[in-house]
Amino acid sequence: MKAVRPFPQKPDAIFKGTLCPLTLMDLNELWLLDLRVFTDGEAYERDTFRQLLTSPEVIARQIRNNNGHMVAFAIGIIEEDGIGHITTIGVAPEHRRRNLARIMLLSIEQGFSLCGVSTVRLEVRTDNKGAQQLYEEIGYTTTQLMRKYYSTGDDGYLMIKAISGRGWGF
Numbered sequence: 001m002k003a004v005r006p007f008p009q010k011p012d013a014i015f016k017g018t019l020c021p022l023t024l025m026d027l028n029e030l031w032l033l034d035l036r037v038f039t040d041g042e043a044y045e046r047d048t049f050r051q052l053l054t055s056p057e058v059i060a061r062q063i064r065n066n067n068g069h070m071v072a073f074a075i076g077i078i079e080e081d082g083i084g085h086i087t088t089i090g091v092a093p094e095h096r097r098r099n100l101a102r103i104m105l106l107s108i109e110q111g112f113s114l115c116g117v118s119t120v121r122l123e124v125r126t127d128n129k130g131a132q133q134l135y136e137e138i139g140y141t142t143t144q145l146m147r148k149y150y151s152t153g154d155d156g157y158l159m160i161k162a163i164s165g166r167g168w169g170f
């Protein structure tokens with residue numbers, strides 16, 4: 001397992017809000033935020049979110065600011081092969097570089113780990129260097145180039161991380 005860089009201390013980037021589960025009740029707000037985050041035509045349909053959030057295999061997180069508005073979201077699902085899959089992650093443009101993505105990913109990984117998941121995968125566009133930097137910093141490694149992976153014809157990288165997968169223990 002790769003070492004994870006400790007959280008940076010950036011007093012100018014302090015964010016106050018709440019990390020909590022993302023549920024079907026949040027569907028409308030999630031969809032609207034997703035449209036703001038993915039401006040490249042790759043935003044999910046409402047029904048895709050609905051399906052994901054009704055699946056028992058999903059572990060999803062959101063961050064709300066102190067005014068109660070959703071500012072970040074991330075969804076992970078345990079696939080049939082037992083691998084944890086981060087399907088989407090987004091942070092409102094005005095709240096980026098405050099560790100919100102990092103916090104949500106680590107929280108979902110924790111949830112995966114409690115379910116016995118020991119490998120997590122995700123896909124990222126080859127030109128999305130910021131996201132790749134984030135994933136590398138928290139322990140993901142690029143394992144494969146996937147040509148024309150995206151519906152827009154863009155190439156993607158497959159990135160993988162090993163986690164403890166300890167399951168429940170008392």
Ligand SMILES: CC(C)(COP(=O)(O)OP(=O)(O)OC[C@H]1O[C@@H](n2cnc3c(N)ncnc32)[C@H](O)[C@@H]1OP(=O)(O)O)[C@@H](O)C(=O)NCCC(=O)NCCS
Nearest residue numbers: 008089090091096097098099100101102124130131133134
């Ligand atoms: C990618 C995204 C989720 C990152 O969210 P974020 O909350 O800003 O990320 P974090 O603050 O947790 O980033 C932690 C670290 O990752 C790296 N990082 C994150 N975004 C970066 C960027 N745009 N450029 C370079 N490094 C970046 C940095 O090392 C950062 O630490 P630092 O700010 O101390 O330098 C956000 O930019 C986003 O929503 N982008 C649009 C949607 C998207 O691309 N989703 C991912 C699809 S695979």
